[in-house]
Amino acid sequence: MTTATDLNQPTLEHGAPAGRRISLPVLLLIIAGALALTSIVRLITGANGITNVSQMSTALQLAVPIGLAGLGGLWAERAGVVNIGLEGMMILGTWFGAWAGFQWGPWTGVLVGIVGGCLGGLLHAIVTITFNVNHIVSGVAINILALGATRYLAPLAFEGHQGGSAKQSPPVDSLGHFSVPGLSDGLKSLNDQHWFFVSDIAGLLGGLVTHVSWLTLIAVALIPASWYILWRTPFGLRLRSCGENPVAAESLGVNVYKYKYLAVIISGGLAGLGGVFLSIVANPFYLEGQTSGRGYIGLAAMIFGNWMPGGLAVGAGLFGYTDSLNLRGGSANVHALLLLGALLLIAGAIWLAIRKKYVKAAITVLVGALVFAWYAGTDDVPNQVVSATPYVVTLVVLALSAQRLRMPKANGMQYRKGQGK
Structure with a gap:
């Protein structure tokens, strides 16, 4: 039987196996390098829209519900409960938020x-x-139940009200937006200069301080707040112990059932907040099918982030950015990003070759060459490709990051009180 001393292993305290981890300076250097490469692509292609303030602002708005869903999944899975039902909980959030919002x-x-x-x-x-x-079965059932319940309730709640129908709620008043005075306009002016790297950073930062919803501010604050609670408090340590080794946690006096219940309820609340964002901020009304699979993409962002809040935020930002391409100059921007993809693949091949993984490096070079040929041989991409870009990026990113992932050890495992005796 596993002993209680397992709770003190490095895997629990840091949420990843002991070994080499990317430090913050290295991570910032990688992000800066990717941004510099994006700037080069922008200058070559003339696709200034890929890093302008409007693009980044839209990307932030689209990343928030994905990030909140992923954060909900993180809370549940850190306690050992797989939450495939995030999509259904988001659906409940959209409906209940709009239903109460237009009335009160x-x-x-x-x-x-x-x-x-x-x-x-x-x-x-x-x-x-x-x-x-089984956690997967329960999550899928909740997704189906939430969809059916809201379809049944929507006509009862919304029909007969001005602007309401069987599939749409009446409009909800705005929560309000804000822009940081001076800084917002200054960054936009700098971004409009289209200088190398500097204008791209200005576009990225400008999107974070221009026309931002108050709910966006709350959602962003929940990322460091979750990290602090889960990794810097006794409550968080006990909760994570339930996802790593519930038997050892119980032997130390942790009420495993209580912490699992709290984690999953908080998970649902965060996913519901993501749904609220869709039905009050992104759109001022509930609309059937509004979540469009964002609960699943949030789960993918959580996995991409290796069950850590910071990585989750990066994943949500990436998926939100690719989703924003649908709304702002999608075809031209996606065509420009084909060149970026080709350059990133070549850089990856060089890295693999340095590590003496020659077969993988050769395959990566071949794929990069094909992507470059696609870019060089066309002037735009079909609209279907633009629409599919967020989902393709989800699959590619998960495939590339799969080897470094490490979920909580007891994630998805059934637990009965006293089973270690």
């Missing part, structure tokens, strides 16, 4: 939407923790 105001809608997501999380917790039902 947007901030009431935010609170009620969170409660709606929490209800989905509570149901998932009861089924998986108390009755030990």
Whole structure:
């Protein structure tokens, strides 16, 4: 039997196996290098839209619901409960948020939407923790149940109200937006100069301080708050111990059931908040099918981030950016990014060759050459490719990052109180 001393292993305290990890300076250097390469592509192709303020602002707005869903998944899975039901909990958040929002105001809608997501999380917790039902089965069932329930409730709640129908709620008042005075205009002016690297950084930062919703500010703050709670407090240590070794945690007096329940309910609330963002901020109304699989993409962002808040935020930003290409000059921008993809593949091949992985390097070079041939032989890309870009990027990123991933050891495992005795 695993002993209680396992709780003190490095894997629990840091959330990853002991060994080489990317330090913050190295990570910042990698991001700066990618941004510099993007700037070179922008200058070559003339596609200034790929890093302008409007593009980055849209990307941030699209990244928020994905990030909140992924953060919900992180809380649940750090406690050992796989939450495939994030999509359903987001659906509940969209419906409950809009339903309360058009009647009693947007901030009431935010609170009620969170409660709606929490209800989905509570149901998932009861089924998986108390009755030990397979986590995947429960999550899929919640997704189906949430979709069916909102389809049934929408006509009852929205029909007969001005602007409402069987598939859409009446409009909800805005939560309000803000731009940082002086800084927003200054960064936009700098971005409009189209200088190498400097203008691209200005575009990135400008998107973070221009026309930002108050709910976006709250969502961004939840990333470091979750990191602090889960990695710097006794509560977080106990919660993560339930996802690493619940038997050892129980032997130290941790109420495993309580922490798992709390984690999954919080998970549902965060996913519900992501749904609220879609039905109050992104659009001022509930619309059937509004989530469009963002719960699943949020789960992918969490996996890409190796079950860590910082990595999750990077993944959500990447997926939000690719999704924003659909809305702003999609075809021209995606065509320019083909060149970026080719250059990144060549850089990856060089790195693999340095590490003496010659077969993988050769394959990577071949793929890079094919992508470059696609870029050089066309002037644009089909709209279908633009629409599929976020999902293709999801698959590619997960495939490339799969080898370095490490989930919590007891994630998805059934647990019964006292089973270690």
